[in-house]
Amino acid sequence: MPSLGELIAPRRMGRDFRWLLASSWTSNVGDGVALAAAPLLIASMTSSPILVAAGAILQFLPWLLFGLHAGAIADRFDRRRLVMFANAARAVVLAGLCAFLLTGTANIWIVLAVAFLYGTAEVFVDTAGSTLLPMLVAPSDLGIGNARLQAGYLVANQFAGPPLGAFLFAAGTAWPFLLEIVCVLLAVVLISRMAATPVPPRSAGEGEGEGERSHVHTDIGEGLRWLWKNPPVRMLVLIILVFNVTWAAPWGVLVLYATEHLHMGAVGYGALTTASAVGGILATLCFGWLERHVSFATLMRVVLSLEVLMHLAFALTSTGWVALVIMFVFGAYAFVWGTISTTVRQRLVPAELQGRVASVNMVGVFGGMVIGQALGGVIAQVWGLTAPWWFAFVGAALTLALVWKPISQIVSAAPVDQSLNETQTNEP
Numbered sequence: 001m002p003s004l005g006e007l008i009a010p011r012r013m014g015r016d017f018r019w020l021l022a023s024s025w026t027s028n029v030g031d032g033v034a035l036a037a038a039p040l041l042i043a044s045m046t047s048s049p050i051l052v053a054a055g056a057i058l059q060f061l062p063w064l065l066f067g068l069h070a071g072a073i074a075d076r077f078d079r080r081r082l083v084m085f086a087n088a089a090r091a092v093v094l095a096g097l098c099a100f101l102l103t104g105t106a107n108i109w110i111v112l113a114v115a116f117l118y119g120t121a122e123v124f125v126d127t128a129g130s131t132l133l134p135m136l137v138a139p140s141d142l143g144i145g146n147a148r149l150q151a152g153y154l155v156a157n158q159f160a161g162p163p164l165g166a167f168l169f170a171a172g173t174a175w176p177f178l179l180e181i182v183c184v185l186l187a188v189v190l191i192s193r194m195a196a197t198p199v200p201p202r203s204a205g206e207g208e209g210e211g212e213r214s215h216v217h218t219d220i221g222e223g224l225r226w227l228w229k230n231p232p233v234r235m236l237v238l239i240i241l242v243f244n245v246t247w248a249a250p251w252g253v254l255v256l257y258a259t260e261h262l263h264m265g266a267v268g269y270g271a272l273t274t275a276s277a278v279g280g281i282l283a284t285l286c287f288g289w290l291e292r293h294v295s296f297a298t299l300m301r302v303v304l305s306l307e308v309l310m311h312l313a314f315a316l317t318s319t320g321w322v323a324l325v326i327m328f329v330f331g332a333y334a335f336v337w338g339t340i341s342t343t344v345r346q347r348l349v350p351a352e353l354q355g356r357v358a359s360v361n362m363v364g365v366f367g368g369m370v371i372g373q374a375l376g377g378v379i380a381q382v383w384g385l386t387a388p389w390w391f392a393f394v395g396a397a398l399t400l401a402l403v404w405k406p407i408s409q410i411v412s413a414a415p416v417d418q419s420l421n422e423t424q425t426n427e428p
Contacts, residue, residue: 010141016195020149020191031180032164034161037180063123066120074358075354075356080132087187123362127359146338146339150280151284158276158277223359230348233345239304244369247372256385262323279330287336295411300410300411304403311392
């Protein structure tokens with residue numbers, strides 16, 4: 001019978017994958033702690049809805065400002081070292097915040113500035129980190145690799161971290177951020193145990209000769225042109241963008257929907273998030289079986305169909321326990337979608353463009369969320385709290401009808417049987 005370690009990270013995927021997985025899971029514990037502690041800290045300093053909302057906006061703004069640049073930089077340098085450096089920068093920013101908190105000199109403006117600086121460093125961590133897995137494992141193992149990374153996010157970031165962060169904040173405002181510093185620094189140590197990743201090869205047109213560097217904006221332009229001329233990847237990114245707009249429209253007012261429409265109260269609203277995380281954790285246990293027995297094209301169609309039905313179900317229900325069931329199902333299929341879409345993109349994109357294409361994808365994700373939340377707020381204000389769900393249902397249904405056939409073309413273009421790139425240095 002295989003050991004637990006073999007089940008989580010099969011030996012065939014290599015030692016470096018295990019170091020990457022351990023680093024990611026550890027970092028997600030710290031991020032999960034901050035997920036609860038940061039809003040609590042802001043709310044303890046101000047009652048202004050604008051300033052509280054600003055704290056949330058600053059999570060997305062760095063992606064829109066620096067996302068494309070982070071992708072270009074990830075395609076220029078040793079990606080492992082970039083993750084280490086950016087995580088170290090996060091630890092320094094958090095140390096500064098703790099110093100202000102412990103000396104009693106912190107205020108809302110300092111906290112918002114820290115949120116922006118921390119979010120900026122996180123852009124570089126996530127962008128460079130997303131390029132590492134394809135450098136370590138075979139394309140056929142990308143699905144299970146992404147599933148394990150996503151599992152760490154669900155368990156640590158969404159399930160275990162937030163309650164721990166809230167508990168530590170009650171003990172003292174600095175405690176959750178001190179723990180986060182420990183987690184981030186430990187993540188740096190763990191990923192440093194990986195073998196050095198090779199600098200991505202330069203593609204044609206990037207510099208006139210050996211050792212020359214093109215301007216970062218030229219690199220960004222090259223990545224955008226490659227994506228636009230690659231129909232499968234372009235379609236995948238557009239699907240993610242549009243579905244994030246429709247998803248974020250009702251999600252932006254979910255707290256009001258839960259407390260005023262469903263009458264679930266604050267505890268019930270928190271239970272919705274927990275139900276989603278539990279559904280995602282269950283999906284992690286089933287993903288290996290799904291990947292072996294169901295095609296990615298079928299899974300993508302099923303998942304997007306469930307997304308459409310989820311919006312309809314929320315628009316129709318007025319019962320709290322039904323909403324909890326819907327959120328459980330949402331957590332399960334959202335995990336499957338995230339794992340599959342990332343895997344397919346990584347299989348389709350050349351090594352030298354992984355950072356830039358991943359950054360465009362993430363800018364689309366957060367851009368879609370900003371647009372969707374803005375639309376959802378206006379729609380809810382004018383037509384009521386269920387109206388954003390109807391908007392999302394109609395928009396997602398129309399989008400699914402348009403992309404139903406292209407999904408097969410996206411999946412068929414992604415190779416799964418090619419061997420590891422010759423430049424990869426991972427040891428078994």
